[in-house]
Amino acid sequence: MTDTAEGNAEPSIAAPHRELLDQVLDKWSLQVLNELCERPCRFNDLRRSIPTVTQKSLTATLRKLERNGIIERTVLSTRPVAVEYRITPLGKTLRDPVDVLLAWATAHMDEIDSARARFDAL
Secondary structure, X not given: OOOHHHOOOOOOOXXXXXXXXXXXXXXXXXXXXXXXXXXXXXXXXXXXXXXXXXXXXXXXXHHHHHHOOOEEEEEEOOOOOXXXXXXXXXXXXXXXXXXXXXXXXXXXXXXXXXXXXXXXXX
């Protein structure tokens, strides 16, 4: 992404990149990744640790992350059969960029809140 004030005319963010970022940086994905960075989890463990997510949304989120190679799904040979999710080595590489984005949001939250208040007052 370039600074438009400098007149740099680079192409916009490509569709595959936008799709990936939409899938990996949505609110449920970030919460799932936060949990899986700590430890592997079963589906119901994730549901309990993220109580506001619906079963349908969690299932869709896990499938997106698995499809993108960010997490892996392992079928455990227990009775009844259980499934465990864990972050992949590729998924672990997301930690630093996400931490940078969260630090940016934290550092600028007052400015963002002010901008929102000005916008909402219009």
